[in-house]
Amino acid sequence: MSTLKLQTNYLKSYIQQDELLLLNESVKSIHDDMHNKSSIGNEFLGWLDYPLENHESPIEEMLEIAKEVRNNAKVFVVIGIGGSYLGSKAIQDALSPYFPVDDTFPEVIYAGQNLSGRYLNQLLQFLQYKDVYINVISKSGTTTEPAIAFRILRKYMEEKYGEKANERIIVTTDSEKGALRELANEKGYRSFIIEETIGGRYSVFTPAGLLPLAVQGYDIQALMSGAKKAAIDLQANDIFTNQAYRYAATRQLLLSKGYEVEVLASFEPALKNLHEWWKQLFGESEGKGHDGIFPAAVSFSTDLHSIGQYIQDGKRFLFETLLHFHEVEEDCEVPYDSQNKDQLNYLSDKTLNTINDIATQGTAMAHVEGGVPVISIEVERLDEYHLGYLMFFFMKACAMSAYLQGVNPFDQPGVEAYKSKMFELLGKNIKIVK
Numbered sequence: 001m002s003t004l005k006l007q008t009n010y011l012k013s014y015i016q017q018d019e020l021l022l023l024n025e026s027v028k029s030i031h032d033d034m035h036n037k038s039s040i041g042n043e044f045l046g047w048l049d050y051p052l053e054n055h056e057s058p059i060e061e062m063l064e065i066a067k068e069v070r071n072n073a074k075v076f077v078v079i080g081i082g083g084s085y086l087g088s089k090a091i092q093d094a095l096s097p098y099f100p101v102d103d104t105f106p107e108v109i110y111a112g113q114n115l116s117g118r119y120l121n122q123l124l125q126f127l128q129y130k131d132v133y134i135n136v137i138s139k140s141g142t143t144t145e146p147a148i149a150f151r152i153l154r155k156y157m158e159e160k161y162g163e164k165a166n167e168r169i170i171v172t173t174d175s176e177k178g179a180l181r182e183l184a185n186e187k188g189y190r191s192f193i194i195e196e197t198i199g200g201r202y203s204v205f206t207p208a209g210l211l212p213l214a215v216q217g218y219d220i221q222a223l224m225s226g227a228k229k230a231a232i233d234l235q236a237n238d239i240f241t242n243q244a245y246r247y248a249a250t251r252q253l254l255l256s257k258g259y260e261v262e263v264l265a266s267f268e269p270a271l272k273n274l275h276e277w278w279k280q281l282f283g284e285s286e287g288k289g290h291d292g293i294f295p296a297a298v299s300f301s302t303d304l305h306s307i308g309q310y311i312q313d314g315k316r317f318l319f320e321t322l323l324h325f326h327e328v329e330e331d332c333e334v335p336y337d338s339q340n341k342d343q344l345n346y347l348s349d350k351t352l353n354t355i356n357d358i359a360t361q362g363t364a365m366a367h368v369e370g371g372v373p374v375i376s377i378e379v380e381r382l383d384e385y386h387l388g389y390l391m392f393f394f395m396k397a398c399a400m401s402a403y404l405q406g407v408n409p410f411d412q413p414g415v416e417a418y419k420s421k422m423f424e425l426l427g428k429n430i431k432i433v434k
């Protein structure tokens with residue numbers, strides 16, 4: 001396994017070395033502009049060095065609050081949408097047990113990521129007779145879905161706890177601006193900051209991602225260490241020594257050859273929300289000017305029995321990025337059966353993780369033979385450190401890829417379109433200023 005903790009392999013990328021070489025000068029120049037903060041969207045490059053900076057004080061404060069929440073609540077409700085919840089949800093799902101084992105830590109549930117009345121009504125029923133803390137996360141403080149959810153849940157908390165409600169509501173938002181900052185200052189809510197220079201989809205290493213994870217007892221310092229190692233390892237300015245840039249350049253070259261959809265695939269169901277985080281990161285950064293790679297995701301081997309048919313035999317306009325964690329805690333033996341009616345005794349000396357790994361290899365081979373360009377991203381272990389490393393890797397690759405495409409990786413003008421239409425229909429003629 002590579003000492004880089006993460007190894008990208010190009011099983012069949014249909015990209016020639018000289019094509020990569022041609023792009024290398026652009027990559028170097030973009031790298032320099034990014035690192036000297038002169039590239040387009042440079043007001044949102046705060047994430048680039050964030051893992052290299054000292055955040056001990058807010059981390060200590062988060063760990064203290066996490067201990068308080070553990071001692072005083074059974075449920076921790078995280079309110080946020082997009083980058084304000086996808087990062088912590090991705091890591092939580094990746095690392096938490098498939099079936100809840102005990103209530104050592106508060107249950108972390110999410111609100112404000114949809115407009116479903118059914119969802120929020122059932123959430124309010126679920127909270128009955130349970131002690132609750134809330135963490136509302138919104139950098140702008142005005143995003144509709146979390147704002148509505150917070151209004152409803154704040155009323156619930158004030159009716160339940162009276163004045164004490166303020167102690168149980170923690171805000172993560174801009175240091176000075178926005179409705180949420182104003183409310184936090186007025187009510188005296190404890191708060192954490194999402195730096196102005198870090199956009200939502202790049203904010204997983206800020207308190208937006210860290211506090212919900214700390215409450216559940218995940219090792220946020222290990223997560224930050226992994227991101228820091230990645231930030232150090234991915235400092236090189238060229239395609240051949242910087243794996244994130246090699247992945248970025250390969251993606252853009254594949255797009256130029258008509259491969260317009262990237263399918264992120266993994267063989268661990270717990271990674272489904274990591275896929276969702278990845279889809280927002282790349283989809284919001286690159287889907288502009290009626291161009292860009294459409295990010296899709298599948299969970300194998302389950303989806304090999306559904307959309308797998310399309311990947312194997314459908315239109316050849318997609319490429320696959322296979323995400324594989326070498327070491328996954330816990331495994332399960334296939335028992336020997338003297339009757340062997342199911343003819344599976346040939347597997348009885350193997351564990352499920354071994355079979356899953358072999359399924360991964362077999363799938364890659366079949367898709368390559370089916371004419372699908374396949375990139376594999378091998379990660380050493382499924383834990384906080386390596387998830388931190390991997391997420392920073394994707395962030396750096398995404399910024400480079402968007403710049404190579406010629407777009408600003410950090411704005412999302414398209415997201416405002418639905419909001420304006422919705423507000424017109426709601427009879428509220430407001431202009432969104434982001």
Ligand SMILES: O=P(O)(O)OC[C@H]1O[C@H](O)[C@H](O)[C@@H](O)[C@@H]1O
Pocket residue numbers: 081082083084137138139140141142143146199200201284412415
């Ligand atoms: O944190 P907020 O300001 O509430 O933004 C939450 C999300 O909504 C925005 O509209 C963008 O789509 C996302 O990039 C962002 O993560």
